[in-house]
Amino acid sequence: MRYETVVIGAGQAGLSAGYHLAQRGKPFVILDGADRVGGSWLNRWDSLALFTPSNRNNLPGEKFGGGFSFASKDEMAAYLQRYAEQQQLPIRLGTRVDGLFREGDGFRVTAGTESFETDNVILATGVHRVPKIPDFAGELSPDIVQLHSADYRNPGQLQPGTVLIVGAGNSGAEIGVEVGKTHKVLLAGRNVGYIPIEVRGWQGRVAFPLIWWVWEHILTEDKKPGRKVQAEALEGHGEFLIRQKEKDLLAVGIERVARIGAVVDGRPQTEDGDLLDVANVIWATGFLPDFGWIDLPGLDSSGRLANQRGAVVGQPGLYVLGQEFQYMFNSHTVGGVGKDAAYVVRQIAGRSVLTSSMV
Known part of the structure; x- marks a missing residue:
């Protein structure tokens, strides 16, 4: 099977990428090994609630709802499943990717006995892996x-x-x-x-819009405060x-x-x-990335993938989404990943135009 773009992972990052690809009319497929969309959220502790209020948990094109409440993991899983259905995204569940290889100028993605040829791959597997x-x-x-x-x-x-x-x-x-x-x-x-305020009460309602703005516009890798916080995060210092x-x-x-x-x-x-x-x-010591299944010449897949606004360095056509502090402080959050996804899809669209003009 051949697609212009293969998205690996049907969580919030993969769904956001799918939305923007669909908006541009790009042919793609989303692959995920789970038996339902949003299933990874259900594999966390029972009382888990999101750390961001519901009015900041919107994927592109559809609001989460719920005002300033802090959604449960079950509510988030249901939202992601509903989102995938309403956006009519092409998702292949039960398809666990186990290999990524170069195939000419593109890639070959394997999942058991299945194989997918593609020009672009978006790794949207999330940060909570191993x-x-x-x-x-x-x-x-x-x-x-x-x-x-x-x-x-x-x-x-x-x-x-x-x-x-x-x-x-x-x-x-x-x-x-x-x-x-x-x-x-x-x-x-x-x-x-x-955070020196009670985010669950009136102080949070007043201050969180400003906090979110700072996360999205000040704590970014192209600004000095953001680079400082990003360096601390990558060194393993807890948020x-x-x-x-x-x-x-x-x-x-x-x-x-x-x-x-x-x-x-x-x-x-x-x-x-x-x-x-x-x-x-x-x-409660965190997680390690799991990119050991990737076999690409010149790629160090042992840790965080070096990237420029999602484009993996030295690997044309390979992109990553949802990494912690990928570009901004909230890149890995439900409400933040959509901005990165839009940027990555713009890069793919530009690459497609360039490739077409060279044919």
Whole structure:
């Protein structure tokens, strides 16, 4: 099968790309290994709510609705499925891509026994791919329950006793506040700070439009403040807390401890040398990209793909969407990715015109 463009991933990034391709009348297909659109949202913890208000969760061409509420993961999954149906996007579900190769000036995309030839590929596989867990995690005592945040669903998975949450970013803080209602919680990791207003109340309603504008227009890679924040993000420094505050952590009795540096005699040890007696560990340590299935000459697929506004460096026709701070602070959010998608599709349209003129 041949398409001008193959989009890999039917999440918010892939759907946004599909919308803009359809608006330009470009032939394309979206491939996704899940059995439903938005399925990846359902594979997160039960109480997960988006960190941005619903009125900022709009994909191009269709509002999410819900005003200033913070949507649940189920509501987001339903929105994405509804969006794909209403936009009539050509999506092939149950098609798990396992290879990407050069084929002349274009590409060959493989998914099991199927093969797709294409001029352009948009990698819209999202940022939450492979759970990142330190190597010494395997040295923990088998009596300790271990979960990554990708596998955590609710406190019912945990055994009685203290819970150590490793990673003090948004996920660690949100899970900590929930678990702190039923367990003693230790939170290990750098204090990343927080938005100094209550975003869930009237202050958020007033200030969030300005916050969003700053994310979209000031914290970009072509401006000095944005480059500084981007560099910190790429170095693994956690984003500041959006919804939780230090007082919220203290309210449920969460105790902060130093970073975890090793395991000694089956127990986690902080960088300060303290051994922690815990019954559970939740690794809220983020994710690694998963581009190992890409086999392209000259491409380093071991980490974040170097790109210029989505165009992968040194790989004509290959684009990426939805990476954290791809161009602006909110590039990986539901409401932010559409702007990047529009830019990428403009590049594809320009490339198509150039290719046609050379024929």
